[in-house]
Amino acid sequence: MSDRRTELEAAPWGGRTRRYDLIKEGVVAVVIIAILAAVLSTLFGSPDDKQITFKDWATAAPADFYATSVQELAGTSGTAGYGAPYNTASDGVNLGPLHLAKIMGVTHPVDTVNDFVITPLTTVSNAAPVADALKLWQASDAKQQSTWATNYDTALTKANQDASKVPTGDYGPVPELAAGLLTMAQAGSLDGALLSQGNYFQSDNTKQTLFLGDGSYFNDQSTASNLQGDTWGMMNETGRYPGQAWLWLYSFWYQIPPFNNGDSHPFGANADAWIMVIMGALSLGLIIMPLIPGVRSLPYKIKIHRLIWKNYYQEENL
Amino acid sequence: MNLKAVYIHIGWFQMSITNLVVVLSMLLVFGLALVLPFPGNKKGKGQK
Amino acid sequence: MSTGIEKEMWTTKLRKGWQKNLPVEKLLPDTQPAYVASWIYMFGVATLASLGVIIASGLWLSFEGASWYHFSSVGHFVNSIHFWAVQFFFIFMVVHLWGKFWMAAWRGKRMMTWVTGALAFVGSIATAFTGYLIQTNFDSQWISYEAKDGFNSVGIGSKFTVTNFGQMILLHVAFLPVIIGVITLIHVLLVRSKGVVPPIDAFNKELGERK
Ligand code: HEM
Numbered sequence: 001m002s003d004r005r006t007e008l009e010a011a012p013w014g015g016r017t018r019r020y021d022l023i024k025e026g027v028v029a030v031v032i033i034a035i036l037a038a039v040l041s042t043l044f045g046s047p048d049d050k051q052i053t054f055k056d057w058a059t060a061a062p063a064d065f066y067a068t069s070v071q072e073l074a075g076t077s078g079t080a081g082y083g084a085p086y087n088t089a090s091d092g093v094n095l096g097p098l099h100l101a102k103i104m105g106v107t108h109p110v111d112t113v114n115d116f117v118i119t120p121l122t123t124v125s126n127a128a129p130v131a132d133a134l135k136l137w138q139a140s141d142a143k144q145q146s147t148w149a150t151n152y153d154t155a156l157t158k159a160n161q162d163a164s165k166v167p168t169g170d171y172g173p174v175p176e177l178a179a180g181l182l183t184m185a186q187a188g189s190l191d192g193a194l195l196s197q198g199n200y201f202q203s204d205n206t207k208q209t210l211f212l213g214d215g216s217y218f219n220d221q222s223t224a225s226n227l228q229g230d231t232w233g234m235m236n237e238t239g240r241y242p243g244q245a246w247l248w249l250y251s252f253w254y255q256i257p258p259f260n261n262g263d264s265h266p267f268g269a270n271a272d273a274w275i276m277v278i279m280g281a282l283s284l285g286l287i288i289m290p291l292i293p294g295v296r297s298l299p300y301k302i303k304i305h306r307l308i309w310k311n312y313y314q315e316e317n318l
Numbered sequence: 319m320n321l322k323a324v325y326i327h328i329g330w331f332q333m334s335i336t337n338l339v340v341v342l343s344m345l346l347v348f349g350l351a352l353v354l355p356f357p358g359n360k361k362g363k364g365q366k
Numbered sequence: 367m368s369t370g371i372e373k374e375m376w377t378t379k380l381r382k383g384w385q386k387n388l389p390v391e392k393l394l395p396d397t398q399p400a401y402v403a404s405w406i407y408m409f410g411v412a413t414l415a416s417l418g419v420i421i422a423s424g425l426w427l428s429f430e431g432a433s434w435y436h437f438s439s440v441g442h443f444v445n446s447i448h449f450w451a452v453q454f455f456f457i458f459m460v461v462h463l464w465g466k467f468w469m470a471a472w473r474g475k476r477m478m479t480w481v482t483g484a485l486a487f488v489g490s491i492a493t494a495f496t497g498y499l500i501q502t503n504f505d506s507q508w509i510s511y512e513a514k515d516g517f518n519s520v521g522i523g524s525k526f527t528v529t530n531f532g533q534m535i536l537l538h539v540a541f542l543p544v545i546i547g548v549i550t551l552i553h554v555l556l557v558r559s560k561g562v563v564p565p566i567d568a569f570n571k572e573l574g575e576r577k
Binding site: 044045047231232235240307311 | 320324332333340356
């Protein structure tokens with residue numbers, strides 16, 4: 001565009017004007033939108049699927065809860081092997097050679113053995129076998145604990161999470177600990193113990209959420225509500241409510257190769273990081289769009305502006 | 319609205335009917351804003 | 367009026383700049399250029415109005431607490447207003463964005479108007495996201511569980527912890543709305559200060575004559 005044109009477009013308008021009541025327009029807009037929102041609220045309400053508690057989980061899917069507790073003890077759960085910011089068990093997701101999470105370090109330490117199982121169990125008075133198991137566990141060294149937990153985890157997985165089909169073996173107190181935690185969860189006292197970790201004020205639900213996500217029950221509920229990321233779940237809401245439709249582009253990348261290629265491929269395994277970078281770049285692109293050649297010329301080529309200003313163009317013979 | 323949602327599913331594309339309604343109404347509103355005549359568009363005060 | 371020394375004063379500079387760029391006649395004019403005659407101009411105001419309804423209903427929710435709406439029918443209604451106003455907010459904002467794009471409304475030194483608008487868009491997405499995290503229902507449990515991986519993957523998760531309810535509620539009701547409010551204020555003041563952008567073909571005659 002010529003500088004002369006820019007000057008003209010920037011200068012205060014010297015042409016014809018019309019009456020325009022900004023404040024009235026604004027007030028009318030607020031009233032109309034408040035009414036529209038009130039009508040939709042009365043007709044449809046808003047989504048509110050009940051939260052899942054550990055009691056819900058342990059009652060509805062006890063075998064899944066039990067097996068997850070064993071995984072937390074054996075260090076085979078998703079959280080136990082996550083890496084930063086929770087622990088150092090793995091390097092975590094990368095952007096090629098860049099391990100950003102690892103660089104930022106372990107800022108929210110989570111020790112699945114103690115935080116998820118042992119410490120909560122110590123906050124309640126347990127039945128004799130559980131209390132004895134706890135004593136035995138606490139009196140043993142880390143190597144012994146790990147051997148027991150790994151043995152039992154492997155055997156339980158082989159038995160398809162059916163504890164009654166696990167052959168006898170060198171499991172130490174692990175079966176009793178998991179059973180104790182199951183009882184505690186079913187009684188409804190695990191949620192609070194996970195949250196408070198011995199404190200009075202507490203507002204960080206990280207430990208609960210990570211533990212909940214390690215099992216299958218929570219994931220199954222989300223699949224049933226179509227909330228899984230690989231099926232556009234990011235855009236969806238529970239029930240028939242509209243979701244975050246504005247996340248369509250963010251959600252889109254998860255549906256196509258190479259990002260949906262699964263965990264065995266470098267892009268599939270690190271899709272979260274790559275998509276974050278792509279969306280960051282695209283957001284920046286939107287912000288500086290008027291500087292991007294090609295895109296910024298589109299309004300001149302596809303003349304929707306002739307429609308928008310059709311009256312003015314007619315009146316002025318432009 | 320707490321019923322199970324209905325989805326349209328074409329290949330890798332999937333969207334809930336409700337989200338589709340939102341997107342279509344956005345396009346519709348945009349289209350209408352372009353073509354509907356603006357009221358009160360009487361002669362402006364000639365101020366040349 | 368101002369002698370040599372006063373010209374140096376910051377206060378004087380601010381007052382002069384303000385008077386020059388945004389006198390009250392420009393802030394609250396009673397006329398607009400004749401070309402401001404299309405429904406598409408309504409969407410900036412509609413977005414602003416939706417934001418007003420969002421803030422009003424959100425303040426009400428804040429006074430009652432995050433779990434109120436689970437057990438109170440009034441609470442559920444106020445929560446619903448908040449929810450639907452957000453849907454309207456985004457619908458209007460996107461139509462507004464499309465409109466301004468096809469008008470190439472960044473012309474005539476209005477680049478910063480576009481930039482602040484786009485920042486408001488990106489910031490609103492972040493704000494809405496934290497809102498979904500503090501619904502204290504199944505949806506927020508799931509969103510926090512899923513979203514943590516995205517933020518952790520690029521290291522942001524070490525400071526922005528989506529599974530930390532306390533952090534999310536503070537950001538949603540304090541930090542982020544203030545940011546959106548300030549950006550929106552600058553956006554609207556820029557529009558008023560620069561005046562509504564003239565049509566793309568408005569100066570064809572003038573420029574034709576000069577050639
Ligand atoms: C919080 C969200 C937003 C609010 C409350 C808002 C509000 C407004 C208002 C009230 C106006 C003047 C009336 C009009 O032309 O519609 C305006 C103008 C404008 N908006 Fe926005 N806006 C928002 C987001 C955006 C976005 C996302 C963009 C584009 C990326 C944008 C770009 C513009 C531009 C370029 C103008 C100037 C138009 C001109 O000079 O004619 N705005 N905005």
